[in-house]
Amino acid sequence: MTQSSLKSFRDTLEAIVVALLLAFVIRAFIVQAFKIPSGSMLETLQIGDHLLVSKFAYDVRLPSDIWLDTTDGKVLMKTGDPQRGDIVVFLFPEDESKDFIKRVIGLPGETLEVRDKVVYINGQPLDEPYVMHTKADTLPVRDNFGPVVVPEGEYFVMGDNREGSYDSRWWGPVKRSKIVGKALVIYWSWGSLTDIRFNRIGTLLN
Template structure:
């Protein structure tokens, strides 16, 4: 191998290593891609939406692969607190190998109750213009729940498609340490390879 070809090979390896390191840092600390696999967040999120999730919206953490003493990663800096209405990705409490996406409904210390499909926080009904109902029947747990006090540092999550969502009504609250990040923007959306939803691309979540 000539000196020039050796230098070219070395430059290529360095470029690949730098790219991999940047990709790791971005995924670990900045944003992560997430695909919507189900209709639990209809109509807000459609099956086939692809999101970027901000990983520093609430906490800046060391990745768990680096911080070996905990599966959640050490918090380096607290950047904010989840608010009601935020759309969040989190580790599913019953199987942390799965990521779920739902909306924050109940905050730590609040009393949540559902009466005939209407959500009450501390005794007051809340306005939920994003919710859809697909069934008129009224059954326990799904449509009538609580009252339940949300534990400290935990969040009560619900899907916007209330009759089609498996959420905190059934498996409990989400610990802050299990939050992956906050939905940021839809960067791609399609129903199929021949049905690209251009009107959804670029949708930003507050």
């Protein structure tokens, strides 16, 4: 191998290593890609939407596979708290190997109740323009729930597709430490190879 070929090989190898390190840092600390697998967040999120999730919206933390003392990762700095209406990705309480995505509805310390499909926070009806209802019937738990007080350090989350979402109404609030991050933007969307939803690409989520 000539001197110039060796230099070119080293330069290429260095570029690959730097790119891999940057990808690791971005994935571990900054953003995570997430694909919508179900219709629980319709109409806001469609099956086949691909999202970028901010991992530093609420905390800056070491990844759990680096910080071995806890499955949640060590928090280096708190950057904010989840707010009502935030769309968040979190570790599913019944199986933490799975990521779930829902909307924050109830904050710590609030009293939450669902009456005839309407959510009440501290006795006041909540304005929810994002909600989709697909069934007219009413069922216990799904459409009439509570009242319950959301524990400190936990968040009550629900899907926008209220009759098609398995959420805090069944398995309880989500601990703040289990929230991975906040959904920011749709970077890709398709229903199939022949159904690319160009109009959804770049949509900011709120």
